[in-house]
Amino acid sequence: MQTSPPIQVTGLHQRYGGFEAVAGISFDVREGELYALLGTNGAGKTTTLETLEGHRPAHAGTVRVLGRDPHRDRRDVRPRIGIMLQEGGFFGDLTVAETVAHWRGFTPRPRDPDEVIGPAGLADRADVRVRQLSGGQKRRLDLALALLGRPEVLFLDEPTTGMDPEARRATWTIVRDVVDAGTTVLLTTHYLEEAERLADRLAIMHRGRIELAGTVREVVAGHGDRISFRLPERFQVAELPALGGVRAGIEVDGGRAVATYTVTGQGLQAGLYDLLRWADGRRVALDGLHARSASLEDVFLSTAEGADQ
């Protein structure tokens, strides 16, 4: 009977020499959930993941995977988890089929080779030596090996890096299927779309800390809606109206100045109304007029900037 969450992180710190890679983070991943750690390079995502995989003990704080200490009890934990490393670690002289065959020997109750090679899109590459695979194909072989032991918890470190868009979508489908089948997944990524598509919940990490966490909707909430248009030639920014008390900001996009308002709460409809009335009164055409809610990207960028200041 599983009552506690399969992944629990409490007050985790990790240091390399004087550098604090993870500076006290806490989160849980619930059974059957996909949780994404989002962040720039050096945010501490991989260090967090590798601690949970049992590659190193926690410097301070506790981590639990399936109720166990993944480093101290790794012999008990490893057979129940699947790990996809961020890079490397293949024997280049083995073929895809040989790699899977050897790995099946290291895995209790392994799946059939066809069960993992086919879905990974490697059926026609089975007899190719691993060193001849493309970067994306190696990532998919990695995923296939991680799934070989029917893991209860799956760790994916930047699973689609180096893949073309088609392979990325195919990989998302595989991961989604794994989650639907009840596997708990923790993944790191710096692709916002990947987190948006896959994650039930996510955390944005920056410099070893979790800056924001929750569902995509929760994380994005409170970050306002965006109204933007290209600044008309004959106007200065200062001449633009304030919308609900908010003044326009200016960004440059493709050599043209773009005016952007960030309105919070219920201000989008009223703001748009005010803007259109203003434009109508001055007979101005607002090129590229755009109104949308805040995206994960907006939140991600403002989180990184805000934390740096």
Add this chain to the structure above:
Amino acid sequence: MTLARPAGIRPPGLAPLARVARLDLTLLWRNRSALFTVAGLPLLFAAMLVPMKGKPIEGVDGALLQGTGHLAFFVVFAVFMNLVNGLTARREDLTLKRLRGTALSDSEILGGGVLTAAVMYAVQAGALLVLLGAALGGRFPADPLLLLAGLGGGVAVFALLAFAVSGLTPNSDMAALTVLPIMFACMGGAGVMFPLDALPAAAQEALRLLPLSPVVEIVRTAYFGQDFVAYGPHLGVGLLGGWEACARSFAVLAAWIVVGRLLAARWFRWEPRRA
């Protein structure tokens, strides 16, 4: 109820060990330069024995004296250099880390590698014994069990030293350098390449503490049935006399096993250092 204990203390499973060894052998077969280290070099050294035939040294045939030295010395190629190269390369290309992400225990991953190396060594030693007996006028070892114990002790010591040295080796290119001190010390100091009789007694005594020296003493005593541990003429030993004569050599081996274990625990690393 099971008490929490560190991974690796539980004994390795035999089936997983064999599977790791099978992987290692497959990879060795496909890596020609590694294959040369474990197969080609011994062949070269064996060829050097032929001109020694019929020239007595220390009261036995020179080719046989030198050949039994090689029997011990091959452990440096097959186990020590082979493992330092292999472990360093695997640490740097992250295959060790990846293997560690499977259900295999640490002792199974490392033990499989040692098993492969030991098999290679056994094949070399077997071939050399056949060569000594068939072409160089040698005999069947006087005490095969003692011979096996000596070779086994050598495998244990040099595997542990390999774990330690690989931890100090930054990348596989550097492995060609970092193995040299131990290789040369063992080559020159264990009485394999040239007899040590001419050296002062204190120096001889010190060189006998090198890790390969006790292996050479045990192997020669076991092969010839004569005491190759004590100084002076190599007197014949009885059925169990060889073990008694080699007690001191086994003590030196045991001490190296303890030292090797400590150094390996201190220096061995599973992952590359972070930049």
